[in-house]
Amino acid sequence: MYVQHFVGLIHHPKEEWEEIVEEKYSIVQCYLRYIIWLAAIPAVSVYIGTTQVGWSLGGGDTVLLTEASALPIAIAFYLVLLGAVGAMAYAMYWMEHTYGVDASLERCFMLTTFTATPMMLAGLAGLYPVMWFDVMVGLVAVTHTLKLLITGVPILGHISEERGFMFSMSVVTVGLCVLVAVLAITVILWASVTPPVFIR
Template sequence: MEQLIARIRGMALSPAQEWQTIAREPIELVPVFTRYVMPLAAIPAIAGFLLLAMVGLFFTGLSSMIVGYILSVVGVFVMAKIVEILAPKFGGPQDADAALKLAVFSPTVAWVAGAAIIIPILGGIVALVGGLYALYTLYLGVPIVMRVPQEKALTFTLAVIGVAIVVNIAVRLLTGVFI
């Protein structure tokens, strides 16, 4: 638990330094998902459920929580594959471990800020700011973790975000889930 809190603090307060640490660490798929992604991805899902349950939409909230949580966890894996595939086109290596690190740790602040959505209106703003900050941390991590040249980091980040948006829309269209 202490490691989880330290990583959250690092990604929130000094992401460039935290990316340096992350780049040097080994990573394993199952442990990072069970100890990091799954607990943090649950935060906005549970907060959204509680908000909807408080306004009398228990079953809507429950289904939104389950689907949102699953999509969030699967989205990290999909994002890692997108990063891995795109990196060589921008001068970085095709490195599955580095791509996984970027996909796992960049949404940290967004997940934690997602707890605020339990507060109507203000919470949505806090969650939005957390999401935007997560995109900034993604950008910071690109040259450090993926070793994409700094001059191509912004273009690479925008390409990853663009592809991720298209994939997200396609998944939601295919599943009929818009939450």
């Protein structure tokens, strides 16, 4: 069902969002059915890419992480992604009254789950950790995420497209803050808790 909805969101987003609104998902269902699996995609991909493929900075030698040091980093990354999805959904719910949005916390989780899917799928680029490639895949994913957000908010929130656009831009701002927080947590973990061990 989820894959069918996601494909529908690519081809006819407005009609598919209307179908999604009719379905009832609890927060637990969003996590157990979808988010725990989606968040595993970038975590596992980055683990494989950094331990089996490696990367090169400036055309020098290929650098790899040891499997023992990459595993706790991948697990921490996975847990941070799970927290980030929850933080985004709660932020949407917290801001909804400012914009006159009529959405429950459950609907906010549904919206976050579907709009985060392109970003999670883009995590497959971690299997091939080359900067230019990962940036290009990331830009495509961000573009599609914005499209899903802008088309989904008015339908799930029962508001006009203009108000939905304003709300979506506020969500994007919060998303950037969450991204900075994820990067900061990553740096702290790398520096103190799970330092990487490099091999050439």
